[in-house]
Amino acid sequence: MNKSPFSIQFLGAAKTVTGSKFFLRLGSLGLLVDCGIFQGYREIKKRNEDPLGILVSDIDYVLLTHGHLDHAGYLPKLVKDGFKGKILGTAPTLDLAEIILMDSGKIQEEEALRSNRFHPDGEQEEALYNVDDARHAIQQFSSIEEGEWVKISPDVSIRLQYIGHILGATSIEIDFQGKRMVFSGDIGRENDILLHPFKKPEKADILLLESTYGNRKHPQESGKEALKHVVLENTKKQGTLILPCFAVERAQTLMFLLWQLMKEKQIPPIKMILDSPMAANVLDLFKNHPKWHEIAQKDLQDMISHFTIIKKFKESLHMVESDEPKIILAGSGMLSGGRVLRYLQKYIGDPDATVGITGFQAIGTKGRRLVEGAQTLRIYGRDYPVKAKIVNFEMFSAHADQDDIMDWISEIKIQPAFTFLIHGEEESMLGFQAFLKEKKNWESHIPEHHEIVDLS
Numbered sequence: 001m002n003k004s005p006f007s008i009q010f011l012g013a014a015k016t017v018t019g020s021k022f023f024l025r026l027g028s029l030g031l032l033v034d035c036g037i038f039q040g041y042r043e044i045k046k047r048n049e050d051p052l053g054i055l056v057s058d059i060d061y062v063l064l065t066h067g068h069l070d071h072a073g074y075l076p077k078l079v080k081d082g083f084k085g086k087i088l089g090t091a092p093t094l095d096l097a098e099i100i101l102m103d104s105g106k107i108q109e110e111e112a113l114r115s116n117r118f119h120p121d122g123e124q125e126e127a128l129y130n131v132d133d134a135r136h137a138i139q140q141f142s143s144i145e146e147g148e149w150v151k152i153s154p155d156v157s158i159r160l161q162y163i164g165h166i167l168g169a170t171s172i173e174i175d176f177q178g179k180r181m182v183f184s185g186d187i188g189r190e191n192d193i194l195l196h197p198f199k200k201p202e203k204a205d206i207l208l209l210e211s212t213y214g215n216r217k218h219p220q221e222s223g224k225e226a227l228k229h230v231v232l233e234n235t236k237k238q239g240t241l242i243l244p245c246f247a248v249e250r251a252q253t254l255m256f257l258l259w260q261l262m263k264e265k266q267i268p269p270i271k272m273i274l275d276s277p278m279a280a281n282v283l284d285l286f287k288n289h290p291k292w293h294e295i296a297q298k299d300l301q302d303m304i305s306h307f308t309i310i311k312k313f314k315e316s317l318h319m320v321e322s323d324e325p326k327i328i329l330a331g332s333g334m335l336s337g338g339r340v341l342r343y344l345q346k347y348i349g350d351p352d353a354t355v356g357i358t359g360f361q362a363i364g365t366k367g368r369r370l371v372e373g374a375q376t377l378r379i380y381g382r383d384y385p386v387k388a389k390i391v392n393f394e395m396f397s398a399h400a401d402q403d404d405i406m407d408w409i410s411e412i413k414i415q416p417a418f419t420f421l422i423h424g425e426e427e428s429m430l431g432f433q434a435f436l437k438e439k440k441n442w443e444s445h446i447p448e449h450h451e452i453v454d455l456s
C-alpha cells in the first residue's frame, strides 16, 4: 500500500532554545513552520552554516509563529538558497520580521567583515546572508488573518491563533487528514502588561510545546514595583540605570512601566532615554497595529513624549559620556552586541550605576555571566571589573512559565497522540516532561536535532 507521507523533522529548537524550524511533509505538500537562526554558543551558531537537512525545493510554504530572530532569522538564507514560495504570518509579525531581518542582514555582513579583517590571509568568510537577501525574503511575505481557517492546499488548512508573547505572535494550527497539529510558537504570559490574554487550543492530535521555562515558575512580584524600587535606589545614588533590553516588546514594556510610575509620581522626574533605533521602529508598529495590544493610542503618544529617543550612533556616543543621572534602555537584551556595550564600558565599573537584566539570558552570553555573579566582564576584548549593582528582573519574561503552559493546554481534554517538547534547554524540558506526566499523565517526547518522526 502506498501511504501518503505524513511526518515531521526537527531542524532546530531541539534541546535548545534557538533555531526553530520544523519541516512537515503533508502528502505532496512541504511546510516549514518557523525559520529561525541559531544563536548563543559558537558550536550552536555554527549550525547556521550546516546543510539544512532537507531540500529547499521540497518546501512549498513557510509559516511564521512570530517575528523573533530565532523564529524568522534564517529566512534570507533560505531565499538565497532558492526558496521561492510564500512566507505566511500575521500582518504585525511580517512587519516586525521586516525590521528584524533588515537589521540581521546588516549584522551578518558586519560580522563577516570583522572576521575577515582578523584573518586577512585565511579563507575569507562569506556572510550567512546580506541586506539584499533580507530584502528578497521580505518580498515573499504574505499576511493572513488571525483566528480564521485558511486552506493552503486541497487537504491542508491552517489557523493562526493569538498567543501573546510579542506583537503579532500566534500559535499555528494545521488540519490534515482529519488530524489537528498545534504548534505553540512562543507562549506568552497570562497577565502580560501590553498584550491581550492568549487563545487556548481546544484540541490537538499532535502538539509541539515550547518549554523555555518548563521547569520554573516566574516570581509573583510585580515588575512595576520592582522597577520602582530600583529606580528610587538609583536616584538616591544619582547614578545611571542601564536596562539592557530586547528591542521587540521588552523595551516597550519598560517604557510603559516607567511612564506610568512617573505619571503616578511614584518616581521623581529623571531623564529617560531609548537608545535603540530598532526599538523606536517597533514603537511605530504599536501605533500601526492598535488591535494587537492594550495601550490606548493617546497613552502611547504620551509615553513616547517622555523619552529621548536616540537614533544616530554619534548621539549615542555623546549620551554615553553625559554624567547626568539617567535611565538608559538599549539593546541587545543579552548583551551580545549593540549600543548597550558602550554604556557598560563606561558604567560597569561604577558603584553608583545599576544594570537591570530584564529577560531570559541564554548560556554563553554576557548577560548570563552577569546574572551568575561574574566579577569581570569582557567587552570588545578588554576585561572590566563589575562594580555596578546587578539586578535580575526575572518577572519580565515574555515566555510562559510552567503554570502558564499548563493553562494554555488546559482545554485539550484528550491526550495528543504525540506531544513534542521543543524550544528549551534540556534541563527545563526534562523538568516539564516529568511535570506533565505527573499533572496530566501525558507522555511526551524530547526530539533530537534532525530527528524525523512518522505521524501517520
Ligand SMILES: [Zn+2]
Residues within 6 Å of the ligand: 066, 068, 071, 165, 186
Ligand atoms: Zn519569541
